[in-house]
Amino acid sequence: MFWVISGEHTDPMKLSTLLENTKVVDGPFWSAKEANQHALSVMQKNIDSYYHRAHVLNKQPTTGE
Numbered sequence: 001m002f003w004v005i006s007g008e009h010t011d012p013m014k015l016s017t018l019l020e021n022t023k024v025v026d027g028p029f030w031s032a033k034e035a036n037q038h039a040l041s042v043m044q045k046n047i048d049s050y051y052h053r054a055h056v057l058n059k060q061p062t063t064g065e
Contacts, residue, residue: 002035003027003061006042006054015055022052025061032056 005015007022026042029035039054046052 001028001030001058001060002032003029003057003059004035004039004042004054005057005061006039006046006052008049008051009053010051012051012053028060032058 004026005018006024006026008019009015010017010019024042026038027035029038035056039056042054043052
């Protein structure tokens with residue numbers, strides 16, 4: 001199963017810089033393709049914000065991730 005983690009980052013290329021107060025977790029998705037499509041959709045909705053990103057994980061996220 002796959003999850004999509006999105007939100008504002010201080011460094012958009014690193015999941016570890018995700019600001020917890022903006023974190024959104026979507027999923028589980030049954031396939032990587034479905035999760036990637038959802039992540040792309042989330043990023044397109046926030047195209048004007050350089051610091052907003054969506055990441056696909058193949059494990060269930062924890063609260064501190």
